[in-house]
Amino acid sequence: MTNRLRLSVPLVAVFLWIGCIDVPDIVDPPDAGQPPVDAGPTQDGGGTPDSGPVDSLPPTIRTTTPAGGATQVSIHTGLVLTFSEAMDQSTVQVSVAPELNLVDEAWSLQGTTLTMGVASPLSENTLYTVTVAGQDLAGNALNGSHTFSFTTTGPAPDTTVPTVLSTIPMNTAIGVDRNPLFEVMFSEPMNRASVESAFAILSHAGLNAGTFAWNAASTIVTYTLPTGLAPGTELRWQVSTSARDVAGNAMAETAIQNFRTMRQGTMTFDFDPPTSGGVSAPDFFRQTTYYNIAFVGDWTSNHRYRLFLGFQLASLPEELTVIRQARLKWWVTYQQGNPYGQLGQLLLEPVDVGEEIPVDVDYNPRVEVAYYSQPLSSGVSVLAGQLGRPSTIDVTPMVTTDWGNRVARNKRTQYRLRFELGTNNDGVADVLQSDSETDPKLAELEVTYDYP
Numbered sequence: 533m534t535n536r537l538r539l540s541v542p543l544v545a546v547f548l549w550i551g552c553i554d555v556p557d558i559v560d561p562p563d564a565g566q567p568p569v570d571a572g573p574t575q576d577g578g579g580t581p582d583s584g585p586v587d588s589l590p591p592t593i594r595t596t597t598p599a600g601g602a603t604q605v606s607i608h609t610g611l612v613l614t615f616s617e618a619m620d621q622s623t624v625q626v627s628v629a630p631e632l633n634l635v636d637e638a639w640s641l642q643g644t645t646l647t648m649g650v651a652s653p654l655s656e657n658t659l660y661t662v663t664v665a666g667q668d669l670a671g672n673a674l675n676g677s678h679t680f681s682f683t684t685t686g687p688a689p690d691t692t693v694p695t696v697l698s699t700i701p702m703n704t705a706i707g708v709d710r711n712p713l714f715e716v717m718f719s720e721p722m723n724r725a726s727v728e729s730a731f732a733i734l735s736h737a738g739l740n741a742g743t744f745a746w747n748a749a750s751t752i753v754t755y756t757l758p759t760g761l762a763p764g765t766e767l768r769w770q771v772s773t774s775a776r777d778v779a780g781n782a783m784a785e786t787a788i789q790n791f792r793t794m795r796q797g798t799m800t801f802d803f804d805p806p807t808s809g810g811v812s813a814p815d816f817f818r819q820t821t822y823y824n825i826a827f828v829g830d831w832t833s834n835h836r837y838r839l840f841l842g843f844q845l846a847s848l849p850e851e852l853t854v855i856r857q858a859r860l861k862w863w864v865t866y867q868q869g870n871p872y873g874q875l876g877q878l879l880l881e882p883v884d885v886g887e888e889i890p891v892d893v894d895y896n897p898r899v900e901v902a903y904y905s906q907p908l909s910s911g912v913s914v915l916a917g918q919l920g921r922p923s924t925i926d927v928t929p930m931v932t933t934d935w936g937n938r939v940a941r942n943k944r945t946q947y948r949l950r951f952e953l954g955t956n957n958d959g960v961a962d963v964l965q966s967d968s969e970t971d972p973k974l975a976e977l978e979v980t981y982d983y984p
Contacts, residue, residue, distance in 0.1 A: 590675035591668040592616045599751060600680030603692050604720040604777070607656055607684050610636075610649040617668050618643035624666035630658065643669075657686030690779035695719045696771060696787040705791040707853065707984030710763065712793070714755040716771060721750040723776045730775035730783075731755060735768040735790075750778065763796035763982070794982045796856065799847060803975040806888035807842025807946055813954065816900040818891050823974045828878070828949045829871040829963030836954030837963065838903055840889060842946040843977045845935065852981040858931035859978045860947065861922035863971035869962035872916050876952030878964075881911030882930040883948045884941065905948070909933065914949070919964070921971055931979060945977070 597612035598605045611626065611634065621639055624646060628634065633651040640647065654660065661681045667673050700715040701708045716731075724746055731753075733739040741758045761767065768790045773783045805821040810828065813836045828839040841862065860880070872878065885902045892899065914925055927947070934945040956962070966974050 587668070587670035588672065589617075590672040591619060591666075592674065592676045593664060593678070593680075596662070596680050597749065598682040599697060599717055599719075600682065601697055602682040602719055602751065604685045604690055604779075605654075605682045607654040608650075609654065609684075610647065611662065612648075613646045613664060614641075615644050615646075615668075619646075620667045620669055620671070621646075624664070627663045629661050629663075630655070632660070654684050656684055657688065659683050690720075690777065691781065692720065692777075693781050693784045694722060694775070694777040695783065699787070699789055701789075701791040703789045703791070707795075708791045708793050710765070710793045711760045712757070712791075714757075714769065715752060716754075716787075717752050718775075718777075719751075721778045722753070723778055723780070724750060724753070726774060726776040727753055727771065730772040731769070732772070733757075733767065733769045734788075735766065736761075739767075761793045763794060765793045767791060767793070792984075794853065794984065796980065796982050797849070797852075798978065798980045801843045801845065801847075801977045801979070802973065803977075804842040804844050804944075807885055807944070808840055808974060809889070810837050810839050811889065811899055811903050812837050813900075813903055816895050816897075816903060817893055818889055818896070818899050819893060821888075821891060823966075824968050826966040826974060827963045829869075829951055830875060830953075830955040830961065831963060832959055832961045834955045834957050834959060839949040839966075840883075840885060840902065840946065841949070841975045842885065842944060845931075845938070845943045845945060845979070848935065848943070848979065848981065849983050852935075852983045854982045855928060855932045855935060855979060856982060857978075857980040858926070858928045860925045860927045860975065861978065862925070862949075862975045863922045863966055863973060864919045864964050865921065865967040865970045866965040867919070867963075868965060869960055871951060871962040871964060874953070874956050874958075874960075874962045878914040878916075878949060878951055879911045880914050880925055880927075881907040881948050881950070882909055882927075882934070883907060883946050884944075885946055887942070907948075922975075927977070931977070 592615070593613060594616050595614040598609055613626070621643065626634060626646075626648065632654065634648045635651045636647075636649040638647045639645065659681055660683075661679060663679045665674060665678060695718070697717045697719055699717070701712055716727075718727075724744075728744050731744075739757055739759070742756050745754045745756075746752065768788065770786055770788045771783070772786045776782045803823075805823065809818065809821065809823065810826045811818055812831070815835070826839055827837040829837055831837060841860065883902075883905045885905060889902045890896050890898045909930065912925065912927075914923065918925065927945075930947070931945050934941050935943075968974075
């Protein structure tokens with residue numbers, strides 16, 4: 533009686549005879565080697581930087597070569613495992629049934645890809661099952677399926693019909709990037725020319741002039757569109773039954789897929805009267821929330837005026853994925869004196885004044901707090917050439933930050949306009965003035981965003 537032994541094979545380096553062993557090419561995952569996007573520095577009221585969350589996300593096996601379910605796999609194939617994150621290499625164990633002697637372990641792509649060869653050719657026409665165990669650098673064990681199988685080729689004629697194992701984008705996906713990379717994984721090596729001829733974009737003209745690329749095993753084809761797609765595009769594409777494997781077997785069914793790209797919307801928000809309007813110093817009072825006249829600069833009594841503009845973003849959809857652009861529009865009706873020459877730069881700063889700036893005909897300490905409130909981040913200079921009816925100021929980074937903190941901010945974004953110098957004490961008015969009789973709207977915020 534013959535014993536069948538299933539072992540967890542130690543990963544030790546053994547030189548392979550090059551003529552016998554084919555080690556598959558390593559295909560970089562789409563996001564490999566790309567550094568994380570740095571959102572840039574932010575400024576807050578103090579404290580120490582956050583060291584970040586503890587990694588509790590379990591790793592997964594992203595791709596395998598051979599692919600799970602693959603047939604007609606070369607008897608000289610090795611194994612390539614691509615993980616979702618860097619692994620603790622000492623914990624990764626790979627076993628194969630029937631037993632194989634795995635050799636020449638090699639890690640690459642910052643510890644996310646493991647390549648192994650075989651010491652001798654695999655058996656023909658045999659189903660092999662691979663089982664993987666291991667942990668990431670934080671000690672999280674593998675999640676999801678740890679086992680996959682493939683069948684080797686043999687001398688018998690290949691009559692197996694090829695199938696599509698997976699596609700990217702997935703069928704019926706929504707919120708797809710507007711510059712998608714199409715990927716089709718087949719169950720066996722394909723005749724490349726037949727697949728490229730069978731691939732077609734059905735729903736929009738002019739999109740079939742893109743470029744194809746293949747993996748070394750001829751089991752994965754990618755297609756790059758000749759141009760990006762518009763927001764909200766609903767696209768249908770197919771691989772028809774004229775696609776054949778290398779033995780000439782055609783696909784039994786046409787694979788038809790569809791998806792929709794990320795949509796785009798724009799909303800305009802009027803200024804929020806309870807958190808908008810002028811505040812003067814040193815008296816620190818506010819007469820009304822009603823917009824009549826608003827100043828920023830130095831008045832004849834040497835009073836220093838700062839202008840607050842607040843917006844409530846409650847109607848933005850929760851499922852939005854990115855804010856593409858946010859533009860603050862502020863109507864400046866008049867200029868008295870020479871505020872830029874006498875008071876320096878005009879600064880727009882993101883602030884948090886809460887639900888309202890109190891109305892009080894006498895001194896109110898809450899008004900003073902709002903007047904001197906600490907900026908949430910660095911402001912922007914508003915140049916004299918930008919002033920108009922309206923003046924337009926890009927506040928995309930500030931709105932993005934406030935939307936990210938929308939729970940704490942109660943879906944608000946608020947700004948303060950002030951000159952560098954409050955007053956030059958000359959008793960002459962150097963101000964910018966907004967007047968409702970000429971310009972009925974003080975300010976508005978226009979936000980463009982993507983959503984699935």
